[in-house]
Amino acid sequence: MTTEKPKNKPFVEIIFNVALPSWVLMKFSSPEYLGVVAGLIIALAFPLGYAIYDYLRTKAMNLISVFGFLSTLLTGGIALFELSVHWLAIKEASIPTLIAVFVVFSSVYGKPLIAKLLLNESIFKVDQIYEKLYTSGNTEAFKAKIGFANNLLALTFIFSAVMNYILAKWLVTSPAGTVAFNEELGRMTLLSYPIIAIPSMIMLGGLLFYVTKVITNFTGYKFTDLLVESDRQ
Structure with a gap:
């Protein structure tokens, strides 16, 4: 008897790789909430967490989550080092x-x-x-x-x-490392x-x-x- 391979969950993938990171960046990265750095870290946690969960569930790497995490990580680096937003478009x-x-x-x-x-x-x-x-x-x-x-x-x-x-x-025109940058980034992701x-x-x-x-x-x-x-x- 063969064990059926767990199926992908497209709707859940969209939520964790697109919707939630965008929501955090747009709504909770201002100083009165999480702040710029914490907002980026929390946004990163969603695709990373889902990638780990999906791997444990299916025993295979979910490429959507991997690319989502790498993309957010590179974007976070651009923000933290306050590089030109032109690098974001290149990335x-x-x-x-x-x-x-x-x-x-x-x-x-x-x-x-x-x-x-x-x-x-x-x-x-x-x-x-x-x-x-x-x-x-x-x-x-x-x-x-x-x-x-x-x-x-x-x-x-x-x-x-x-x-x-x-x-x-x-969409992203504000300097990296600012609240406006995070908000524009979330809008772009969405x-x-x-x-x-x-x-x-x-x-x-x-x-x-x-x-x-x-x-x-x-x-x-x-x-x-x-x-x-x-x-x-």
């Missing part, structure tokens, strides 16, 4: 840019990240897919399509980088979800649809026939 754009570079290089080295993410043995009958591609002579054409999809995946991160930079330059995260999710959903269509077209199988779950029913 906001740097993480998705680095991911985009990694995605492109994964394709160059013949191991596209999108294939690793989507052609997962826990989801698809991968051996059956590759066997059919080989016998039908479609392996190289399939690899070319996956490479194209991988480049589109990189573009989604470039979109995120550009939008993060624009949002930071537009708005980043509908402006950046949701469109990025829609793009990823489109990529998933594209890849599944490529698989079914090249193999001739129905989508449901390729799912591992179909054998368990």
